[in-house]
Amino acid sequence: MRILLVALNARYVHTNLAIRYLRAALRQQSPKWEIVLKEFSINDHLEKVAAEIYEQKPDVIGFSAYIWNITQIRALLRRLQPVLPEAYFLAGGPEVSFDPVEVLEQNPQLDGIICGEAENSFPLLIQAWAEGSLPWHVPNLVWRFSKPLDPKPLAGIIPEDYRGSYKEAGQAFIFSNLPAAEPPDLNKLPDPYTEQEDLHNRLAYVETSRGCPFNCQFCISSTFQGIRYLDPEKFRLILRRLFAYGARTIKFVDRTFNARKKHAFQILDVFRQEALRLRAQSKAETYSESGQLPRAHCEMAGELLDKDWLEYLKEYPPGMIQLEIGVQSTHQPTLDAVKRPQNFAGWQDKVSYLQHICKIPIHLDLIAGLPFEGWQQFSKSFDQVFAVRPNNLQLGFLKVLKGSGIWQNSTAYGLVYSPDPPYTVLRTNELTHDHILALTRIEDILEKYYNSGRFVYSLKWLLQDEPSPFEFFHAFAEYWQKQHWFKRQWNPKGLMANLWEYLISMGASSQQRAIWREVLRFDYYLLERPGMVPVFLQPQIEGRTSACCEELEKQKERLKNNPLLKDLVPGAQDLDRRQWSRATAVEYFMVDVTEGLEDRNRLAENNELATASPVWYLFYYRGAEKQFFKLDASLAEQDCDQK
Template identity: 35%
Template sequence: MKIILSTLNSRYTHSAIGLRYLYANMQELREHTEILEFSINDALQSVAEKLLDNNPDIIGLGVYIWNASQIHELIHILKKVAPYTTIILGGPEVTYLPFRVNFDLADYIIQGEGDLAFYQLCKDIKNGTAHERIIRMSIPNLKAINLPYEHYSDHDIQNRYIYVEVSRGCPFECEFCLSSMDEKVRAFDLEKVLEEFEKLWQRGARNFKFVDRTFNLNMKTANSILDFFLAKEPPYFAHFEVIPDHFPESLRQKIKRFPHGALQLEIGIQTLNLEVADNISRQLKLDKIKSNIAFLENETTAHIHLDLIVGLPGESLESFGHNLDELMRLSSCEIQIGILKKLSGTHINRHDIKHGMVYSDIPPYDILKNSQLSFKDIQIMKRFARFWDLYYNSGNFKKSLPLLWQDASVYENFYAFSLWIYAKTDSTYKISLPRQGELLFSYLTQVKELCEEDVAKRMLQDMMKLKGRAIPTYLKAYAKNFQIEAKLGTSGFNKRQQ
């Protein structure tokens, strides 16, 4: 029996930890099992060809929100070409009903954590005893699961992020999140996990992305993991998703010791409106959240990534704007703006009637409108989020972008700017960096009517911070005034700052 484990990752640099858990627990079938990974950018017929090259009896596919539509099409191709190949699906996108992508052509679907269930199903298929098409799994004992980390290849270690975890589950009940469906937080054997991390390190792994939903929930575990990295020589990179209101002193002291570029913390704020948070069963301790953000901003070199969501039930654009303005007052860190999604299995659907929530049934299931935000509003905010990434989160315009709002509302001024950009470009993609800069310069000088020389000075600082970069055409007239040396691509004022 030949078994292929596969999925379509969202990017080439990502790796699928779930496939490696399945592989690690295949017991006597492991020698007949192979992992083949692809990305959503790969041609699906080519993917199907490679999957079928070894004449597999079983193909197991991981289904996620980012690849559900492509997996549907891939199954269609596989069943047309090799109808007797057994296809087994697993992953978050098939764990809860309703399925909003048609997976009728799949032979079996494992709902829940399939670390042990996939092996048992393959064994049953081999023995001719498998019968139920949809298999609902109970939560497995994590200490009974073989860890996956030795099954990251040397190629993975050199070219991809290594995904790791020390726990599963979440104690909170945020209604938009699938993690709220877990019964409790469960932990792996910490000593064994650390042993596996050490092996990865010795093999050259330096990019660790933790998929734990609440990394700083358990202080003993969090401190042990941070100690593991602090004992190592940089450079390395560790990414954690953390609870915003739980940074006791022991954790703070360790975070302060990480060198620049070594630590990234993702903090799900989502909303600062207490009434909206209560609507979605989300706990908010605002004083602690603000204190912790201030600590991370002022006393650490960690890269901070804050999340806000557009479209939550009961939240107006005005309320969202207050959230963004408040976060900008607290921090200069990255702020990721997401659009609310309705994931099967979550309890966010209880607001559908009261708040007029209307969602797309096509992945990623974004909200289309609600009683406070029209379809047009949502479309505008999707573009707002995209332009926010290009101009703010990119860090390309640190000096010049604040001229947009100065001492006024960040949200209101960037909102107006995003409307103007879209009117000029009719696009949110394929806008080159020089074009982005030119648009910002034009808006600041023509619409905001700011002094051209003042704007140009800041723009040159932004655009010329990389040596060797050519001076943009629209700034050349001002470059001489600030002693820009075109051959070096470096400004006189930058040299004075260095």
């Protein structure tokens, strides 16, 4: 029997853990079965996807269904079933597990759905079909049984010991078997990564626990009780294979990674040990030089971050871990409604410590459209979370997921949401559709300017005196809307030009504009080695003589050729003159962009830019990340008069 397991991932770099677990479970059941995995992206042309599936000539096709791919799966079913009439078509996953009978009624091409965890049920189903029998006793299965041509009493077809239910659906019956008595034991499941594959430049997913200690009503994890854990030593074997296959970013799909502190510490200990083992094998001086830096991405609950966690993470190797924490809201009536026990004020300093002192990248999430949170309440949540200055602040929108508490109570909460996946909220009792559209524009601006990491210093200076970052992003987004900029694609330089145009429209003083120009130019140099700086970013300091400016340009040329600068950059000593020239840039700024934020008001009010000494920086463009080095004033002293 030839079994094809199909995943349509949101992006090419993603991988699907579920079909790998199912492949391993099927192999364990019968080594005679031929099992093929096919992964696609939802951005692939469906005609090509359908062709690849058809050419496999499978006996069974199983789709892994989620909100981001169910539309494509339905289209593929309609294309494939007529040309593969003898094949069995199955689906599983959260998008089909909560209303399986309705899904089968709406998609007559489907033969069955496995609800919930399928590692134990799927092999039993394939075994039944391989033996030519009907799957009466396969747990978690909802399946279609075509009516026989010769009418027979249904009682003569259904086994006497069958305890499920059924429904007549046109020319077929839909049977709903009983759920499994117990969920799978993670430690008895086979390793999902035993088969060699190339995971270079891909996200690899692992799971060391199933379940969640919380009962958040917007999440389908609230429909399951209890948490099961994977033995850390079994995780070690999985991790070794992932590293051997080239995976370097390991994303834990555990709903709350720090639900049990002892287990989480053990898992991270294993990760660190294996990452250091990989480092020793690579024989590189540093991870960054070899490109072998493994990183763990863990989703944690802020409420569970205590002193032990801070001490543990403080000692974790730099760059080896990043954290995602769902705040969702800071509005207490909203938190009460969605059953999210949280006191953000009680742990925001811990998150700030982890990011800004321990240098651990932090990703914080907010959800717009939750019950009882209107525009003003959400703006307050945004500003409170933004105050932490996380590496990434995701402004997401409520998805009314099937089976969730929000879904069951959507009418009571006044939630109007899209009838099509991903079921995004359209309006609530507190937010109009106009509000939702305005928030989508803010989300777009936030991604382009803040989360992209391309405007770090510009935003740091611009937002320092803003009473509400939310209102800044809102005003900027509305300016974009007025200029019709959302209709176009913009490269980073274009985004910077748009930001400058917006700042000019605010009517600031010439001194303030001069400061903004300096910090934007600094971020411009961090984008790439500039061939030519745009006119609007070139230094224009009132009161500074042309002779002084000429002298600064001469000093810049002398600094570029100063051999002492190579000593500042690790690994640059071996570059020849041409390589060094192509890999570096030297530039002066009339404000201390990286350390002079506290002086911004004095500089603007007293017009001190004209008499300020320039601050010189060396920019280095080799490697994955741009680097910059503040140069000692003695290397670039100027003795020209400034008037």
